[in-house]
Amino acid sequence: MATGTTQRGMLTLADLCTELQISRSTFYDWRAKGRAPRCLKLPNGDLRIRRADLDRWLTTMEDAA
Numbered sequence: 001m002a003t004g005t006t007q008r009g010m011l012t013l014a015d016l017c018t019e020l021q022i023s024r025s026t027f028y029d030w031r032a033k034g035r036a037p038r039c040l041k042l043p044n045g046d047l048r049i050r051r052a053d054l055d056r057w058l059t060t061m062e063d064a065a
Helices: 013-020 024-032 051-064
Strands: 010-012 047-050
Touching: 010 013, 010 051, 013 024, 013 047, 047 051
Parallel strands: none
Antiparallel strands: 010 047
8 A cells, every 4th residue: 555545545646646657747637538537626626536446447447458
């Protein structure tokens, strides 16, 4: 598990980018195109990604390959 992983199986954007070895700009590009995993937007504007949503998203990427 990444060091910055939040409680309850949530990842920070930094965790996600580190795990997928992508830049923040790549993530935001994917998000703008509707190709990123589902995210939660917190009241302060920060994003969180549920581990389960990331795992499901990775499975769909595997099927599409």
